[in-house]
Amino acid sequence: xxIAEVTNTAPQQASAVAGEQYNTGSPxxxxxxxxxxxxxxxMRTRVATAFPERAALIAVAENSGAASQAQASDNIRMVDxxxxxxxxxxxxxxxxxxxGASQLALEHGAAATLVLGAEAVSLSTEALQxxxxxxLRGEADLAIPRYTMGPQDALVSxxxxxxxxxxxxxxxxxxxLPLDAAFxxxxxxxxxxxxxxxxxxxxxxxxxxxxxxATTLLTVREIDAGKRTLPRPVDIDLNxxxxxxxxxxxxxxxxxxxFWQRARATVPAKPxxxxxxxxxxxxxxxxxREMAEAFRNxxxxxxxxxxxxxxxxSLLGLKKVSRVPAEDFEVPPDLWARTVYDFVLAxxxxxxxxxxxxxxxxxxxxxxxxxxxxxxxGDDALAASHVEETAAAFVTEKPYIVARxxxxxxxxx
Amino acid sequence: MGQQIESALRxxxxxxxxxxxxxxxxxxxxxxxxxxxxxxxxxxxxxAKRLLTTAHFDERLAAKETSGSPxxxxxxxxxHSPTLLVSRAILWVCILAGIAIGISAFDAxxxxxxxxxxxxxxxxxxxxxxxxxxxFGSLLARFLxxxxxxxxxxxxxxxxxxLSLGVKWLVLVLTAAMALDHLQIGGxxxxxxxxxxxxxxxxxxxxxxxxxxxxxxxxxxxKSIEKPAARPVDTSAFPDASEAxxxxxxxx
Numbered sequence: 001x002x003i004a005e006v007t008n009t010a011p012q013q014a015s016a017v018a019g020e021q022y023n024t025g026s027p028x029x030x031x032x033x034x035x036x037x038x039x040x041x042x043m044r045t046r047v048a049t050a051f052p053e054r055a056a057l058i059a060v061a062e063n064s065g066a067a068s069q070a071q072a073s074d075n076i077r078m079v080d081x082x083x084x085x086x087x088x089x090x091x092x093x094x095x096x097x098x099x100g101a102s103q104l105a106l107e108h109g110a111a112a113t114l115v116l117g118a119e120a121v122s123l124s125t126e127a128l129q130x131x132x133x134x135x136l137r138g139e140a141d142l143a144i145p146r147y148t149m150g151p152q153d154a155l156v157s158x159x160x161x162x163x164x165x166x167x168x169x170x171x172x173x174x175x176x177l178p179l180d181a182a183f184x185x186x187x188x189x190x191x192x193x194x195x196x197x198x199x200x201x202x203x204x205x206x207x208x209x210x211x212x213x214a215t216t217l218l219t220v221r222e223i224d225a226g227k228r229t230l231p232r233p234v235d236i237d238l239n240x241x242x243x244x245x246x247x248x249x250x251x252x253x254x255x256x257x258x259f260w261q262r263a264r265a266t267v268p269a270k271p272x273x274x275x276x277x278x279x280x281x282x283x284x285x286x287x288x289r290e291m292a293e294a295f296r297n298x299x300x301x302x303x304x305x306x307x308x309x310x311x312x313x314s315l316l317g318l319k320k321v322s323r324v325p326a327e328d329f330e331v332p333p334d335l336w337a338r339t340v341y342d343f344v345l346a347x348x349x350x351x352x353x354x355x356x357x358x359x360x361x362x363x364x365x366x367x368x369x370x371x372x373x374x375x376x377x378g379d380d381a382l383a384a385s386h387v388e389e390t391a392a393a394f395v396t397e398k399p400y401i402v403a404r405x406x407x408x409x410x411x412x413x
Numbered sequence: 414m415g416q417q418i419e420s421a422l423r424x425x426x427x428x429x430x431x432x433x434x435x436x437x438x439x440x441x442x443x444x445x446x447x448x449x450x451x452x453x454x455x456x457x458x459x460x461a462k463r464l465l466t467t468a469h470f471d472e473r474l475a476a477k478e479t480s481g482s483p484x485x486x487x488x489x490x491x492x493h494s495p496t497l498l499v500s501r502a503i504l505w506v507c508i509l510a511g512i513a514i515g516i517s518a519f520d521a522x523x524x525x526x527x528x529x530x531x532x533x534x535x536x537x538x539x540x541x542x543x544x545x546x547x548x549f550g551s552l553l554a555r556f557l558x559x560x561x562x563x564x565x566x567x568x569x570x571x572x573x574x575x576l577s578l579g580v581k582w583l584v585l586v587l588t589a590a591m592a593l594d595h596l597q598i599g600g601x602x603x604x605x606x607x608x609x610x611x612x613x614x615x616x617x618x619x620x621x622x623x624x625x626x627x628x629x630x631x632x633x634x635x636k637s638i639e640k641p642a643a644r645p646v647d648t649s650a651f652p653d654a655s656e657a658x659x660x661x662x663x664x665x
Contacts, residue, residue: 091665153663233665239567241665287662298566301573305559353556359563369662 145225151383298363450511550588
């Protein structure tokens with residue numbers, strides 16, 4: 001069931017494309033990561049169940065050892081990835097994953113490509129079906145899953161990735177850095193054209209497909225994918241992971257500045273609500289107290305660095321936050337939005353070393369997490385409401401980043 | 414007596430004038446070389462800028478650079494324009510060439526086997542080296558102090574600022590000692606003072622880290638003992654290992 005959609009194509013054109021794609025006998029390409037022989041057999045059965053009428057190609061990483069044991073059937077055929085295009089399991093799809101899948105899709109003329117991440121076996125057959133069908137029916141060029149998650153899951157996405165993607169690119173997708181995705185031939189062509197990982201220096205470069213789709217006027221749809229086991233990042237150091245992800249996103253935002261600076265119709269923003277005083281659970285309150293204390297320590301020590309990036313108004317806001325007791329600790333959504341925008345701008349202007357800049361963002365992010373814990377109080381609905389409120393603040397504050405991007409000196413502290 | 418004084422003064426005045434007369438042409442030659450080469454640099458830079466702008470150099474380079482590339486030529490360029498970078502590089506190469514030519518011309522016209530020139534010219538290069546050392550050292554000190562500060566704050570160390578200041582002064586003291594040694598000022602006194610200061614800072618930092626980490630280690634041991642009984646870790650949620658108390662938080 002689609003739960004969010006942003007259509008950049010005219011409906012008539014979209015339906016014409018839909019009919020054209022769905023009626024052809026082009027196969028469905030399913031790209032799997034490294035899997036065991038049992039998992040591969042399981043996935044084959046589920047693909048056959050989900051798409052009984054359609055020919056399917058299953059690609060598995062060569063070194064998995066499972067590919068050689070798999071047997072071909074009438075409808076399902078095994079194919080190999082291009083050399084070194086798919087690495088070991090990761091916590092999100094990387095540029096190499098997309099590139100390998102798109103090359104295969106174009107090579108085999110696949111109508112739709114389903115790229116699955118680590119622990120894909122935990123994804124339900126219905127979720128696989130919904131993702132692929134959204135593309136096969138021409139309803140979307142890129143289908144991104146939305147998993148059922150708790151209030152304390154995917155916090156970086158909730159705090160940064162989702163609000164920024166929604167505000168700047170006008171696409172309301174809660175996991176812009178997904179673990180699974182389905183895309184059309186048009187999207188595969190786009191990915192193959194833009195992505196050249198050979199020239200990049202990062203070990204696992206990320207690709208912001210949602211932003212790519214937005215800038216090329218392709219249709220994106222968010223699909224309810226139910227529960228899924230989420231793999232753990234190999235690098236468990238929050239600072240380095242956050243630096244890598246935010247750095248990649250900020251670079252992408254910088255690259256697409258000409259797109260998001262134009263006035264665009266965005267998803268209607270939910271008005272900011274009054275501060276809600278939720279009571280966190282006692283265990284959570286201990287965590288919040290600790291995080292609030294860490295923020296106070298950061299505020300005391302990092303003021304000099306923050307003052308190079310943030311205007312006096314934001315610094316004053318942070319000062320107020322640092323003085324609030326843990327029971328009422330909250331980073332207001334509008335302050336958080338402006339702070340992130342200031343960091344995006346400083347990244348663009350190279351105000352300070354980029355590594356230092358992104359490192360200085362970590363305590364602020366953890367302060368937002370503390371606010372989120374307090375506001376959500378362990379409740380899914382309250383957590384979702386806080387995330388939406390944060391995203392709405394990013395939309396409301398978008399003119400701020402547009403103005404500062406154009407005239408950075410006007411606001412300089 | 415008066416005649417002798419007058420004669421001595423005249424001789425002194427004569428020597429001063431001789432030195433001045435031999436010194437001024439050298440200065441003139443130096444200035445002329447710098448001005449000429451600067452003018453030539455401006456001319457060449459303007460020509461290069463016009464040529465590259467006509468050839469759409471910036472656009473071509475941007476098209477060749479990858480979207481996800483963390484660093485590109487335009488990132489290092491003023492106003493993100495590689496054309497501007499190339500033209501300014503040409504200008505500064507010419508200015509530096511002018512200075513080098515000027516110094517050698519000055520040296521040729523002024524040497525005259527005078528003890529002053531034999532001492533002053535090599536010393537000028539030492540001064541230049543010392544200035545560069547100080548500049549590089551202060552930049553490095555600022556970079557390292559920020560790195561340490563941010564790293565320590567993210568590791569939630571209470572003495573982050575102190576640690577950062579320690580590293581900054583460590584580098585600055587080292588730089589100052591190197592600069593003084595380069596200028597051959599102070600001799601062994603500088604070496605001795607540097608050894609005492611450097612050792613003192615290192616000892617202070619070691620004590621600070623040791624004393625500060627004592628609580629950190631004891632807290633960590635206490636948590637590792639108490640955690641299994643008090644708060645079981647939900648392994649299915651894949652907690653962030655660096656966030657031990659916040660066992661249920663998933664940042665990614």
